[in-house]
Structure formats: structure tokens, C-alpha cells
Amino acid sequence: MRTPSPGLLLAALLAMLLSACASNDIYRSNFDNCVVTAQEKCESHTIQQHNVGSDSEYLLGFVEIDDQGQLRNRAQMQAVLDELYALASRESVLINVFVHGWHHSAKPGDSNVESFKASLAELSRVEHQLHPEKAARRVVGVYVGWRGESIDVPWINNITFWDRKNTAHEVGYLGMAELLLKLEEIRNVKNTQEPPVKSRLVILGHSFGGAAVYSATAQILADRFINSRSGKNYIGDAEGFGDLVVLLNPAFEALKYAPLYDLAQARCSYFEEQAPRLVILTSEADYATKYAFPAGRVFSTFFETHGTIERNDCGKPLAYSEGAADRSTAGHFKPLQSHELRPAEKIRELDYRNVQKIWKKQQTKGVAQFGSTRLSSLDHTVEHNPYLNVRVDKQLIKDHNDVFGKEIMEFIRTLIVVSTGERESVTAGETK
Template identity: 35%
Template sequence: MRQDPHAFDPPSPRLLWLVAVILMIILSSGCSSKEPYRISGRNCEVPEAPKDKDDNYLWEAKGADGRPCGDAWQVSIAKPVPFTVNFVEFDDQGVFANRRQAEAAIANAVKSEAEGSYVVVFVHGWHHRAKTGDGNVQGFYDALASVSRWNPTRKIKGIYVGWRGESVDVPFVNNLTFWDRKGTSDEVGRGALLEFLLRLEHEVKMNPQDNNKLVLIGHSFGASVTFNALAHVYLSRFLDGIYSSDSKPRFRGYGDLVVLVNPAIEAMRYMPFQSALDYYSRISTRPRLDFSHEMRPSLVVLSSTTDFPTRRLFPAGRVLTTAFETHARVSESNSPDNEGAYVEWNMDIKTVGNFWNFQTHATIELAAADPGAAQQAPEKDLAAGLRDSCKPVAPAELRRLLNQPEGAATADHFPDSRIRIRRLAGQGIDGSPYIVAAVDEKIVDGHNDIGGLNLVCWINQLLDTRESTPAPAIPKQQNPAVDYKARS
């Protein structure tokens, strides 16, 4: 296992007095709304979304009844491509803002469709909310429109999970809410969201013959919300896979896929899962994991190489909040150490995607365009072509593309999305459905650039829409071992 070249040494806690100053500034500043934004129980039907002067669609501008859609908890778009969006909001303590929002979202997701439903759940992060006009709301609509174009025979159904990602509306001062919103993301993840997600999964994935797809995407502190909700579910299902003797895929995650983009989650929270991966992959361990039957990933963690907040601001913030905690060097007696690879201090202040020794793949890159692609047209023109085409990948080819070795002289890339991914020698277990990697700025540029077509297309391809054998059904009586009070 490689040593982290950017390891931190525990600094002196001399700057802790700044916390008091920051809290005083926040308390004296204007707070954002504590009320839910989607208060109308109507389905706002949009016959055709208009565009603004910059050629951007105004998805919520006006419904068929002439009223704007900004307060509706369900929005149905007919043109330019059909899809629906439901909003489910939670308060700072993780309680449903209105349970009827959740019921409406589940009812729409499980509505019987001839070709199956394609359900995309998105959990937003810091500085965002479910308010109309929010950048994440707009980006979610845009991404679903692309998915709808690529899957014309499916019903695309989006669910936007809203929480109070912004607690202070004052510009610049809102950047000081790191600790406040970090704690809130923990609370929201430990709350009613877990109930909602498990119910959604049971309903959408109950019958394999429906051929429904379910993908969950979390960004920034929204990834923290997601991981807090599902960490114990993943560990429970990982152990189920360890003991399985099935000749089909054994390691079920949540739904079909969970993707965490620029997650603001300390690596220490991922360590129990990493420890289990390390332990059960040992030759001498019984039972021993077997990834030979896995065809596609169940968890993908991505961090941009240019994400300043998680690479620099997050460690700085964690230094202040962990200065009085005790940290040890993980040893062979409690988990594999491999010459100091797992040092609790480093894991506690670094995000999971930026912790060197958790990464399973080399930095994910964007391959050069094919020579015949519009005579090497500019990237923006190639992206325009991608809007209309994102070809699926067969299961065997998907496995091959995900497990190309880092040292290969040449490496193939996914069609259309042009994503090239190579497994690290000595760190990534061949066939593992759990991926942790950095991504090049051409795919995700900075912290908030999460809606690029190359990334959206790749996620669409990871869902393996050409799968010939339906995924196993969720047993009706199965109750995953879930701890509602996640480790703090």
C-alpha cells in the first residue's frame, strides 16, 4: 500500500479561539429560511419548458395552469423531453418537512411503466436547497433531460432531496458555516431519510421483472448526508456478500448504484468499511471475499483534483474541531496497518476521496476525442454531440473497462463519455464493486462542477442498461442491520 505524500502532522490548537469569533459572526448575521420551499401538493405540469436569453431551459417558469412551479412538490416536464421531478425536504434535525412529499415521490417512482422506471435521487450539498432557481435544482433538471434523451423508452423520474444547506444568507459570511452545516448533514443523514430511502428501494426494486433502475447521487455535504444514512446498510450487505455462495453478483449496495461526488466526509468514517475490505481479502481469512462474480460497481466515490473546499478547507476546518481528540496509529491487532498507512489523525481531517490509501484507481481521466469526431471539434461541440448519444455498455465489457491495470501501455475508455479508469496495483482489489478515486478537472472542475455531460453519461453507463439478467429482488422480510445513531 502506498504512503500518502500529503500526510498531515497534528498541529497545535492555538487557533481554537477563532471558533468563538466565527460563532459570534454567524449568530449576528441573517439566517436563511427554515421553512420548506415545496409547500404545494400539486403536480405542476409543464407542456414545454421555455429558454432564457442564454439558451438555458427555465424548467419551473410556468405550468399548464399558468402558475409557476416553484412551490410544487412534483413537476412534470413534457418537452423538450419527458421526465418528472419530486422534491422531498427535511429540517435540521432530519425530520420530514412534510411526509406527504415523500409519499408522493414514492408513488410516482413505483408507478407501473411498460419499459421500467429510471429513478435518480440527488442529495444536494453546502450552500444549496430546494428553492426554485437554486443552481443544483437547475442542474438536476438539466441532467435528467440528458438521461431522458439517452433512454427514450424509459420513464425518467428524479427525486431531489432538500435540506437546509445554507443557514446564513449573507455573502462571504456564509462561508463560515462549515461547522454548522457539517453537523446538520450528520443529523439529516441519521434521521427520516433512511426510512425514505429504504422504502423507495423496496418499492422500486421489489420485482426484478419490472427492470427498474435506482441510482442515488450525493454531493459535498449531501454526500455526507447520504453516507450517514447508508453506511451501516452497506456494511451489513457487504457481510451478506461475504457469506454468499451464489454464482451471481453477491455484493449488493443500495439500489443499483450510489455515487458520491466531492464528498465532505472525513476518511475516518469510511475506515470501518475499509478495514472490513482489507481483512476479508486476506488469503488466510475465512470467510474470504470473492469479487469474481461482480460485474458493475455499487459505490463510487469521486473527488476532483481541483476541489479546493475538500482538499484544503475541509482539513483546516477539521483541525479546529478535532484538536482535543485522541488519535492513534491503527495497528495489526485491530486492522491492517501496512507501515503506517492508516493514521487516525490523517483520516480524521482528510475527506474519504482525498485519502491516498483508500483510493482504488488512478486519477480518472477524459480520453482524447476519436480522430474522426468532427475533425477534432472543440470540446463544447463534442459535448453537444454527447447530449444526443450515450451508448450503454455490456456487463462483461463494463467489468473489463473498470479493471484495466494502472501500468498498461494503453487503456481503453468508455464510449461516448470518454472516461478512462485504471485500477491501482496493490490497492484496488480486482473486481471490487467499491471505487474510490480522484477525477481530472476536465470531468469535474472544482467543487460544484458536478453536472458535466461526460460524468452524467458515465454514471448512466455504470447502471448497465443492457443488463440481460435482472438484479435480484429485495427480500420482502429483510431488515438490514441499521444503526440509526451513526458513529460520531
């Protein structure tokens, strides 16, 4: 029996890997608006209307991006934007963007797609509770799909970690940045009018999707924080991108987050009305970013030089190794953590109408309860700092992918209500 040649074995291996590649096609190829019913699932449609006529009604749009960070079809994004422009011209909207992470996509039936749908329905119910005497904001979801998996074979697909990490940053730098800015434009144009309730924009990213969101928004966040426009004669609340950015178990280096941490920490006081602008939520049980990420970064940073950072802004001492920060994810790097989120010992029914008052009363060493969770300050940052890097108890997020659990989604809705509710301006006495 002849032994196969090395070339033949290599060709067979390449053929096997190519056959295992995840789909590189667009999933939502029909750009027409579709009403979801028991008979019509609208799975190929880019624009979907769900639960029409109920208090859980929402609109869902899909925008898909390829491995090079380019929009798969600009007509798809434009169809979503056109639909939202038309909707926002008639009523106030609460736009929620979700960017998935590793092992996920915009494929019909993807668990992230289904979980995002459920979260939108629940948020719509909360909106109706908050505005019983006004027209509630129409909840809109935009699901940003990219190829979070390059190989479909279980177990073998774990070797794609670093390949997908690089792709995530490309997604954030290019096509997604344009999308997010245009969604913010819709929110801003609408708010030049006088609707009963202001339109708002919230962006969520998970895992490598969190890395993509951070790549797209970090420099804009810094610009908005400083807000150096001409003619300005006061320092008000720190602004953000849209109204809120939430990163769930994000997979990017703590060293990338450090400049924003320094920027916010150097301002020694914030107004009581200051809303959160960037919130990082990382589970202590997220072993993918806790162990696998640093292991890989050891090799990719081997030839880099690192120093030691020492700060004492506003009486809050800070010291850490740049090398450690370059090898750790932002959420697992203790020197840059600001809060801890744990299950409440005694669960209270959450009244979303009161969460802004609770948020205002937080102190640097205080604890605030929001329904089934308790948020504790680690006393690393000043009060009302708009950037929060939160260590999350493993009971709330059990692993890397468990980010749609009941308790954590309740807390995220709390953040959304705090950041998107009507509040009084500290500078002009106007509703913002």
C-alpha cells in the same frame, strides 16, 4: 457623541445575523402533480412532469428535510411515494435521487435543481437509445432539499461550513434514511413482477449531501455486502443500496470510509459481472474539502487519540495514520484511493450499449476509456471491487461545485448504465 454600549452593539450584530438567515420554510408546498409547460412552470409543486411525450420525458419529485433531520411535511414525501408506487405498477422506472450540498436548497431556480433537471432529461434520452425495441424505463428524479445555507450573506456564509456539516449528518441519519429505504421498496416490489426491463434505483450526493447519503447508507452497505441471511449456500455478487451510490466531492472523514474499504478489500476476488456499488468522485481541485476541511478537523480532533493502521489483505499492503484519516476527506486520502479519472487523449463517441463489456474487462493495472474519460486503476484494490474511491482530474471537475459538467455527467451515466443494465447472474443463470 455618545459611544454605543457593548450590549447595544451585540444586539445590533445579532439582529443583522438573524435578518441574514436563510429561509427555513418549505419551498414545494403544493403536493399535486403538475405538467410543466411554457405557461406553467409548476415551481411550487412537489411533483412535476417534464418534456411530456418526448424522448427526454421525466418525472421530478421534491422531498424537503429540516435542520434536525425531520421531514418538513410527511405528506410531501407520501405524495411523491404514492405517485411512484402508481407509476411503478404500470411500467419500469429508473429512480435517480440527488441530495445537494453546501449553499444549495430546494428553492425554485437553485442551480442544482436546474442542473439535475438537465441530467434527468439526458438520462431519459439514453434510456430510449438502450431499449429501442422495448418500453424504455421511465426516468424519475427525487430531489432531496435541506437547508444547505444557514446565512444568505455572501462571504459571511462561508463560516457556516461546520454548522452545515453537522446538519448534513442529521439529515442522513433520520428523515432521508426512511425516504431512501421506501424508494428501494418501490424498486423491489416492482421487480417481483416480470417487466420488460427491471426497475432500478441510483442515489447521488454532492458535498455535504454526499456526507448525508453516506450517513444514511454506510451501515446498510456493509450489511448488504456481507449478506448473512439464513439458508444461503453460495457467495455471489456483492450487493449494495439500491443499485448504485455515487458521492461527488463528499465532505466526510476518510476514517468513516475506512471500514467499508477494509470490508471490500478483505474479499480477494469478485465475479466479472460484479457491478460498482459505491463510487466516490473527488476533484483534485476541490479545495474546500482538500484544505478547509482538514484545517477545521485539526481543532475538533485535538483531544482524540489515534493509532496506525497496517493491513495486507489479498497481497495489497496498506498503512496509514488514523489521525491523518480523521482529518482528511475520503476522496483526498491517498491510501484509500482506488482509481484515477482523467480526460481521454482522443475522444471516442460513447456507445452506452457497450459500457458493460468494457467495465468487465478492467484489470488492476488497466485503463478503460468511456467516451471522453479514461479510468485508471491505482492497483490498490483487487479487480472488480465494487467500492471505488476515484481521484478526478481538475479538467473534469474544476472546483468543489462543478459537478454537472458534460464529461463528468457522461461518466456518471456510464456508471448508471453499468449498474442498472440487465446482467446474467453468476449463480443461477437468471437475468438480474
